[in-house]
Structure formats: structure tokens, C-alpha cells
Amino acid sequence: MTPSLFRLIWVVFFIMVGRATATEALLAELEKANQLYEAEQYEAAIEHYQAIIAQGIENPLVYYNLGNAFFKSNQLGNAILSYERARRLAPRDEDILVNLEFTRAQIVDRVELPDEGFLINSYHFLLTRFTVNEVLRVGYVIYLLLILNMALWILVRRFRRWLVYPLVLFFVLTLMVGGFCYLKIQHDQVPTAVVMVTQTNVMTGPGENLQVAFKVHEGTILSILETRGEWVEVVLAGKLRGWVKKETLVEV
Amino acid sequence: MRLFLIPVMILTFPTLKSDGMLTTRHIVLGLISWVLLGILAIDGLFSVAESAQISQFRAEVDRTSLAQNETVNYRLIIEGDVTNVPTPTLPPLNEFQAYSSGRSQNISIVNGRIQASVTFNYILQPKQPGKFTIAPATLTVDGKTYQTQSLTIEVTPGRAPANMPPQGSRPPSSQQPRADYFVELSVDNDTPYVNEMITLSFRFYRARNVMGGLNYTKPKTNGFWSQDLPPQLDYRENVGGKTYLVAELRTALFPTASGTYTIEPATLQIRGTFFQAAQTLRSNAVTVKVKPLPTAGRPANFSGAVGQYRLSTKVSQTETDLNTPITLTVTLSGKGNIEMLSEPSWPELPDFKFYDSNSSSNVKTDNYVVSGSKTYEKVLIPKRTGTFTIEPVTFSYFDPKSERYRTLKSETYEIKVYGAEIDERETNLSRQDIRLLGRDIRHIKPVPAVLQNRGIWYTERLSFWLAIILPLGGLIGVFGYQRHRERLEADSGYARSRQAAKMAHKRLSTAKMHLTTHDSAAFHAEVQHALTHYLADKLNVPAGSITLDRVRSLPSIPEALRPTVVSILEKCDLARFAPVQHVSEMSETLTTTQKLITDLDKTWNG
Structure with missing residues (x-):
């Protein structure tokens, strides 16, 4: 019994702490990039930030600073892309949210998300305010509590009558959080993309000669539904659908 | 009376909602003014019912002495109920040429009393110099006759020097034919x-x-x-x-x-x-x-305004919260070069953000005088909460009539600012507004102590799935352990079987003690005891039923180990009658027995 509990704790500890951490060289690179930004050499700063990301480090801080550098060099599409990536990794960071909103106020397209009532709105709030890992962590803790509860239920016959209530509670909670984890992963797996060109036509189908459904401008965020060769089917704010050339977009 | 009350009521109504905010005070004031007007209206109805009242009928001239080639304005003013007054009868004006220049009506309210008047204007041009008396004019309303006073006018020959500029190529002369x-x-x-x-x-x-x-x-x-x-x-x-x-x-x-x-x-x-x-x-x-403006007594904030002005100020609200701006409106009105007026001096406002003014001017040229008003609007955004005083706005001008500088001061306002979080995300400012406020993105973040890679989801890792499965495995373990515990309690055979080897080894260690003291009988008794009890526990039978004969035939004993069991038991039986003296022989028996029990345990427990 004891060794298996030990291993369990070790595994949990590994999940919480055992993340890949950057080496000193990457920190030096970040320091250099920040110095270039402070010296208003935004283009050079962008290169250094991108070098860190190229090493496989996905960190909200790097994306945030990169977004700032893009904003300062007036590349609004790239700025929004970087802020969006930062937001995915740290969805409640106020600086990221403020700068993203600020940059989105400067682009051509105004996209208003429809108000769908309290329940749907708070569901969207939950979906967008937490990362997949955070949701999984909460779900895991509840799952562990359920397992512990079940173990107690098995071992201590005297308490079984009272243990039924937390057992049912944790069981329902586990189902709910598990379901939410599933939905959250589904939600985050739908790729979104940012328009990178000044203006592009969204066609009614995958072809140059078809009708133009609407036009989008740099910095607008689209959800990708399907990819077919050169073309991707996109949806704007859950309402407008159309096909757009792949090269005009970059996935978040 | 009734007719002119309607425009009066319409005119007073805007005071009800002049700044768009309907406070209790406004409503009360508005209601009071309407009630008063209602009383006045009823009063007016009664007075009409009685008779048309003319309170005054008088004559006026704009000057009493003039040159022969000038004109004089002669006015007949009727005050009172002027709804249906006839044109007054002019006195004989033989010494003048008279022209009518229309009538004008004027309604004013002074201390709640309505005063209305009609003025009939005439231009009189003297025919010759001299001193003339204008006889009273008469007015007949509803059979009643009213008379003005008589007036005296002196006409001097030629042009008055004040109106006659001396320069010019052809100075007009009254005497020469032109x-x-x-x-x-x-x-x-x-x-x-x-x-x-x-x-x-x-x-x-x-x-x-x-x-x-x-x-x-x-x-x-x-x-x-x-x-x-x-x-x-x-x-x-x-x-x-x-x-x-x-x-x-x-x-x-x-x-x-x-x-x-x-x-x-x-x-x-x-x-x-x-x-x-x-x-x-x-x-x-x-x-x-x-002439240059005098330097003596010139106020510090004087910026060149000349004329006669009045200053009025207004704030949009005196209570606000942190993200709601207040508008301070300053209106300069009067006679003078309105268009070119410079801004008044604004007070120091350290507790507010102070945004550029929006100015609009309204120039009138009534009565051949340039007058009008200029309005400045300032937007104040509170910086912090509390109660603040807006010091007066001042404006200085030079009055050429009295040849003195005058300084106007506005009211002082108390502004209460209540707290409210400024949510920058909610404000949806247009591009121009953003420039105006000087807003920018938030600054970059400094280098952290560690740079974590947060891009990998737990579901992409094997350790996560292990961490999911291991507690489940643990739970199965707990379940098995609990079942074992319950069987120990409920099933004595199971308990005996589980405890058998332990007990046997315990007895054998006792036997080992007898070995050291060379007590052959006790040693062999202990070994026999250990083995028979072990077998009885394992097979869940009474210990007495395990005899040498039974062991020889018992099917549950594995065939491979049966000879060993039989030989040990035989040895023990023999030793009771013929004690074994050799220690080496006894210790061999002991190890054989120990090995046998371990082997049996292995066979039975699988």
C-alpha cells in the first residue's frame, strides 16, 4: 500500500512542479530583447523575442512583450496575434487583456460579440478565463478527493452512512468538471487565426472566381472550421462564414 | 393679456430643463412658476373682462436740441393692456416733416408683474430753426381719452459739429445748394x-x-x-x-x-x-x-478685450464619480468685438484633468451695435475622490465709456467626487480620443527568475494519465486489503491458513532453543507440534487428527513433499523413545522442517 501512495504523491508533485524551465541563455536573450525595446529598437527586439519562442518556450510574458514590440512598430495584426497567444497561456493577466483590447480598438473591423444572456455569457467567461491546464488541475484535485473518499468508504465501515453524501457530491463534481474539461479542450482545439494583410476578401466558397461574402482587415480574429488546400473556411464572431486564402492568416 | 401669456409660459418652460438634468429643485421651481403664471393668467382674464387698462401714455424724444438738417425720433409709448390699442392721434406738427417708422411691442415681467407696452415711432425733421413745442398726442380706447405731455425741441441752424466731420473733400454746407x-x-x-x-x-x-x-x-x-x-x-x-x-x-x-x-x-x-x-x-x-489703452490700472490677466461684458458660468453637475467628466461652461456676453475675444483666465485645477475647450460665438448687430456672446466649454475629469472647489474664472476688459478696466469673476463651485474604479477596458474610445488622452499600451514586463514553458497541456503528457490511473489502482488495492481483513474476521479457516506458516516458524525457533540445551525430547516434541499444527491449520482440521497414518494418505499434501513430511514425523516419533545425542542430526531436522514449511506454503499459496 505505502509505496503506491508514495508514487502517487510523487506523480502529482511532478505535474505541479516538474515543468521544463528555460536555461540561463534564454533569460539573457529576453533581457537583451527588453533592452532593445526600451531603446525603442522595436524591430530588433521582435527578432530576439521570436528567437526565444523558436526555442520551444511558450511563455505568456514573452508573447506579451513581443506583442508590445509589434504594436510599437505598427504591425497591428502581429500584435493581436501575439497578445492572443499570450492570453491563451495567461487568460487573466490584466496587462495582456488591456493591451489586446487597446490594440483591437485601433483596427479597422469592429466585431461585437453578441450578448446571449447570463448563462451563455458566464459559460463563455469560464471558457475564456482559464487555461486548459488550470481546468485540468481543478478537475484532478476533485478526482483525487473522490478517490480518497471512496477509499475511506471501503475501509471504515462505521462511517459509510455519512460518507455517502460527500461521495455523491464528489462524484457529481468530478463528472461536471470532467465534462467541462472535455468542452474546454474542444473549445481550445478549434483553431483561431488572425488576419495578417491590410485587407482581404472572404469568398462564398474556396475559389478566386466566386462571390465576395465580406471583407476583413488586418488584426481581425477568425475561427477556422476546415482547411481545403489553399483555402480555409472561417467564421467571424460566430455569425459570418466564408472562405479565405490560407496565406492571409496566421493561426494563434 | 391671455395671448401674450402663452409665449411667456413657453419662454419660462426651458428653465425647467435647461441643463438636461431634472432635479427635484428644478421640478419644484418649475411647478411654482407655472402655478404663479396660472394665477397671473386668471388675473389677466378678469382684467380683460373688466376693461382694457392703459396705465400710461407718454411721449419721448431722443434729443431736445438738434441741428436743422438732423432728425429727431419721436416716440409715443402706451403701457398697460395693449392688445387692441388704436394708433394714437398725432398733434399738429407744422414745423416738422413727420414720418412714421413703425410700431414695436415690448413685454417684460418685473417682480412677477407683467408689463406690456407699445411704442409708435416717428421721425421728425425740422423745417426751420427755432424753439418748438410739440403738443400732446391723444389716444382714445373704449371711450376713454389719454393724453401725453407736451415736449419742447430746440432746432439750431446748420449741422451739429459732433456729427459733422470737418475733413473731406466736399464738406457739405447747409447753405449752399448741392x-x-x-x-x-x-x-x-x-x-x-x-x-x-x-x-x-x-x-x-x-x-x-x-x-x-x-x-x-x-x-x-x-x-x-x-x-x-x-x-x-x-x-x-x-x-x-x-x-x-x-x-x-x-x-x-x-x-x-x-x-x-x-x-x-x-x-x-x-x-x-x-x-x-x-x-x-x-x-x-x-x-x-x-488711442492706446491706458497702462495704469491694467489687470494682469487683461488680454485686450474692450467693451462692456458680463460673465456667467455653469457646471453640468456638482456631484460626479471618477470616470464621469464635468463640463464647465463659461459665457461672455456683451458689446464689443466678440469674435476676437480671448479666453478668460482659468483657475488652477490640480485635482482634475483639464481638457481643451470648445468655443462658440454668437454675434448680433441689433441697433447697429456689435454685441453677442462667446461660450467656452471645458471638460474636467476628476483625478481623485473627495470634495473640491473650483475657483472662479476671471475676465478683464477695458470699458471705454468709463475709461476704466474692470474684472469679472464667476461663481465658485463645490464638486463632490465619488469613487468608482476606472475600467480602461470598458471605455471604447475612438482613435482621436485616444490621441487626445495620451493613452498608450501598457509597458513590457521585466525578465522573470524562471521562464516556464506553459504551452503543453497536461493531456499531452504520459505522467498525467499515470496520475489518473494510479489512484484507481490504489483504490483497487484498498478494496483487496479490505476484503482480506473481512475474511480474516469472518473465515476462521482462512485465518488459520494465513497464520499457519508464521506460527510454525515461531515454534521452530523455540525448538532451536532446545537444540542449544541438547534437550532431544523437548526439541522433537516442538518440531512435531509445529508441523502437525501447521498442517492442521492449512487444511482447516483439528490438530489431533493429523497422525502419521493420515499424512501418508491425505490427498491435499503434494506428492513431492509427502516423503519429507512422513520422514520428519517418523523421526520425531522415534526420538521420544530413543533420544538423539548428535546435535548435527537435530539441526539437520530443524532446517529440513523449515524448508518443508516454506515449500508447502509456496505450493498452497500458489
Whole structure:
């Protein structure tokens, strides 16, 4: 019994702490990039930030600073892309949210998300305010509590009558959080993309000669539904659908 | 009475909602004013029912002495109920030429009393010099006759020097007969202060009708800011015994700097027709000496305004919260060069963000005087919560009439600012607004101690799935452990079987003690005991039932180990009668037994 509990704790500890951490060289690179930004050499700063990301480090801080550098060099599409990536990794960071909103106020397209009532709105709030890992962590803790509860239920016959209530509670909670984890992963797996060109036509189908459904401008965020060769089917704010050339977009 | 009350009520209504905010105070004031007006209206109805009341009927002239070629305004003023008054009867005016110049009506409310008056205007032109008395005018309303007082007017021969500029190429002379057409340029004040309004009058005198078209060239007014004063004045004037029709064009001039300026002559071209030859009329030039404004007593915040002004201020609200701006509106109104007015001096406002003003001006030229108002709007955004005082706005100007500087001061306002978080995300500002407020993105973040890679989801890792499965495995383990515990309690055979080997080894260690003391009998008894009890526990039978004969035939004992069991038990039986002396033999028995029990345990437990 004891060794298996030990291993369990070790595994949990590994999940919480055992993340890949950057080496000193990457920190030096970040320091250099920040110095270039402070010296208003935004283009050079962008290169250094991108070098860190190229090493496989996905960190909200790097994306945030990169977004700032893009904003300062007036590349609004790239700025929004970087802020969006930062937001995915740290969805409640106020600086990221403020700068993203600020940059989105400067682009051509105004996209208003429809108000769908309290329940749907708070569901969207939950979906967008937490990362997949955070949701999984909460779900895991509840799952562990359920397992512990079940173990107690098995071992201590005297308490079984009272243990039924937390057992049912944790069981329902586990189902709910598990379901939410599933939905959250589904939600985050739908790729979104940012328009990178000044203006592009969204066609009614995958072809140059078809009708133009609407036009989008740099910095607008689209959800990708399907990819077919050169073309991707996109949806704007859950309402407008159309096909757009792949090269005009970059996935978040 | 009833009729004019309607516009009065309409006029008072906007005070109810003048700044768009309907406070209790406004509603109460509005209701009170409406009730008062209602009482007045009823009062008016009754008075109409009684009789039309004329409270006063009087005559006025704008001057009592004038030159022969000038005119005098003669006014008959009727006060009281003026809804249906007839035109008064003029006295005989043999010494004058009289022209009617229309009637005007005036309604005013003073201390809640409504006063209405009608004025009949006449222009009188003396025919000859002398002292004349204008007899009373009469008015008959509903059979009642009212009379004005009589007035005395002195007419001097020739032109009054004040209205007669001495310069000019052709000084008009009252005594000489003049041409049929001539033009004249004059100013009402040729020594004004800088920025004081003067009136430039261009007069066209004609004794005969003009058949052809007219082409007027304005005089050049370099050094002045000018404003036309419509409409054209038309009147008759007697010059040198000839009656001329005069058309007068007035222009307001504001000198921009001190010094001597000459207004170049204006010209009027009369185009030729079949009956008349073309003619160009040239006026005189006018010289104006502009005085500088006195330096004595000049306020520090004086910025060049000349005239007569009033200052009024208004704030949009006196209670606000942190992200709601307040508008401070300052209105300067009066006579003078309204367009060119500079901003008043704004107070120091350290507790507010202070945004650029929006100014609008409204210029009127009623009665040939440039007047109007200029409004400045400032937007104040509170920086912090609390109660703050807005110090008065001040404005200084020079009054040329009294030749003194005056400073106007507005009210002081108390502003209460309540707390509210400023949510920058919610404000949806347009691009221009953002520039105005000087907002920018938030600054970059500094280098952290560690740079974590947060891009990998737990579901992409094997350790996560292990961490999911391991507790489940643990749970199965707990379940098995609990089942074992329950069987120990409920199933004695199971318990005996589980404990058998342990017990046997315990007894064998006791046997080992006897071995050291060379007690052969006790040793063999203990070994026999251990083995038979072990077998009995394992097979869940009474210990006494395990005999040598039974062991030989018992099917549950594995065949491979049966000879060993039999030989040990036989050895023990023999030793009871013939003790074994050799220690090596006994220790061999012990190890064999130990090995046997371990082997049996292995066979039975799988």
C-alpha cells in the first residue's frame, strides 16, 4: 500500500512542479530583447523575442512583450496575434487583456460579440478565463478527493452512512468538471487565426472566381472550421462564414 | 393679456430643463412658476373682462436740441393692456416733416408683474430753426381719452459739429445748394481706444430718383477689424433747403492697434442710362486717431478685450464619480468685438484633468451695435475622490465709456467626487480620443527568475494519465486489503491458513532453543507440534487428527513433499523413545522442517 501512495504523491508533485524551465541563455536573450525595446529598437527586439519562442518556450510574458514590440512598430495584426497567444497561456493577466483590447480598438473591423444572456455569457467567461491546464488541475484535485473518499468508504465501515453524501457530491463534481474539461479542450482545439494583410476578401466558397461574402482587415480574429488546400473556411464572431486564402492568416 | 401669456409660459418652460438634468429643485421651481403664471393668467382674464387698462401714455424724444438738417425720433409709448390699442392721434406738427417708422411691442415681467407696452415711432425733421413745442398726442380706447405731455425741441441752424466731420473733400454746407447726388463718409468717434467699436457711416444723398444701377465700392479700412451693420437706413434729410433721400450703410470698426489711420474714400458709381449720364461719386476720406489703452490700472490677466461684458458660468453637475467628466461652461456676453475675444483666465485645477475647450460665438448687430456672446466649454475629469472647489474664472476688459478696466469673476463651485474604479477596458474610445488622452499600451514586463514553458497541456503528457490511473489502482488495492481483513474476521479457516506458516516458524525457533540445551525430547516434541499444527491449520482440521497414518494418505499434501513430511514425523516419533545425542542430526531436522514449511506454503499459496 505505502509505496503506491508514495508514487502517487510523487506523480502529482511532478505535474505541479516538474515543468521544463528555460536555461540561463534564454533569460539573457529576453533581457537583451527588453533592452532593445526600451531603446525603442522595436524591430530588433521582435527578432530576439521570436528567437526565444523558436526555442520551444511558450511563455505568456514573452508573447506579451513581443506583442508590445509589434504594436510599437505598427504591425497591428502581429500584435493581436501575439497578445492572443499570450492570453491563451495567461487568460487573466490584466496587462495582456488591456493591451489586446487597446490594440483591437485601433483596427479597422469592429466585431461585437453578441450578448446571449447570463448563462451563455458566464459559460463563455469560464471558457475564456482559464487555461486548459488550470481546468485540468481543478478537475484532478476533485478526482483525487473522490478517490480518497471512496477509499475511506471501503475501509471504515462505521462511517459509510455519512460518507455517502460527500461521495455523491464528489462524484457529481468530478463528472461536471470532467465534462467541462472535455468542452474546454474542444473549445481550445478549434483553431483561431488572425488576419495578417491590410485587407482581404472572404469568398462564398474556396475559389478566386466566386462571390465576395465580406471583407476583413488586418488584426481581425477568425475561427477556422476546415482547411481545403489553399483555402480555409472561417467564421467571424460566430455569425459570418466564408472562405479565405490560407496565406492571409496566421493561426494563434 | 391671455395671448401674450402663452409665449411667456413657453419662454419660462426651458428653465425647467435647461441643463438636461431634472432635479427635484428644478421640478419644484418649475411647478411654482407655472402655478404663479396660472394665477397671473386668471388675473389677466378678469382684467380683460373688466376693461382694457392703459396705465400710461407718454411721449419721448431722443434729443431736445438738434441741428436743422438732423432728425429727431419721436416716440409715443402706451403701457398697460395693449392688445387692441388704436394708433394714437398725432398733434399738429407744422414745423416738422413727420414720418412714421413703425410700431414695436415690448413685454417684460418685473417682480412677477407683467408689463406690456407699445411704442409708435416717428421721425421728425425740422423745417426751420427755432424753439418748438410739440403738443400732446391723444389716444382714445373704449371711450376713454389719454393724453401725453407736451415736449419742447430746440432746432439750431446748420449741422451739429459732433456729427459733422470737418475733413473731406466736399464738406457739405447747409447753405449752399448741392448737387442732386452726393456721398459722404463719417465716423461717430474719431479718437477711439484700441479695439473700441466705432461706427463708420456711408451716406448716399439723392434729390432725384436714380434710374440706373448702383455700384458701391467699400472704403478701405486698413488697420481695422470690420463688421457690417445691416440693415440699410433710409430717411430724408434737408441739406441747403433741398430735401434728399438718404441711404446710410453702417459698418462697425474695431481698431487693431494704436496710431493714426486714414479710411480711404468710398465710391459709388451710378451707371448711365438713356436718360442719365454715368457718374462716379467719391466720398471724403476719414482720419481716425486710435488711442492706446491706458497702462495704469491694467489687470494682469487683461488680454485686450474692450467693451462692456458680463460673465456667467455653469457646471453640468456638482456631484460626479471618477470616470464621469464635468463640463464647465463659461459665457461672455456683451458689446464689443466678440469674435476676437480671448479666453478668460482659468483657475488652477490640480485635482482634475483639464481638457481643451470648445468655443462658440454668437454675434448680433441689433441697433447697429456689435454685441453677442462667446461660450467656452471645458471638460474636467476628476483625478481623485473627495470634495473640491473650483475657483472662479476671471475676465478683464477695458470699458471705454468709463475709461476704466474692470474684472469679472464667476461663481465658485463645490464638486463632490465619488469613487468608482476606472475600467480602461470598458471605455471604447475612438482613435482621436485616444490621441487626445495620451493613452498608450501598457509597458513590457521585466525578465522573470524562471521562464516556464506553459504551452503543453497536461493531456499531452504520459505522467498525467499515470496520475489518473494510479489512484484507481490504489483504490483497487484498498478494496483487496479490505476484503482480506473481512475474511480474516469472518473465515476462521482462512485465518488459520494465513497464520499457519508464521506460527510454525515461531515454534521452530523455540525448538532451536532446545537444540542449544541438547534437550532431544523437548526439541522433537516442538518440531512435531509445529508441523502437525501447521498442517492442521492449512487444511482447516483439528490438530489431533493429523497422525502419521493420515499424512501418508491425505490427498491435499503434494506428492513431492509427502516423503519429507512422513520422514520428519517418523523421526520425531522415534526420538521420544530413543533420544538423539548428535546435535548435527537435530539441526539437520530443524532446517529440513523449515524448508518443508516454506515449500508447502509456496505450493498452497500458489
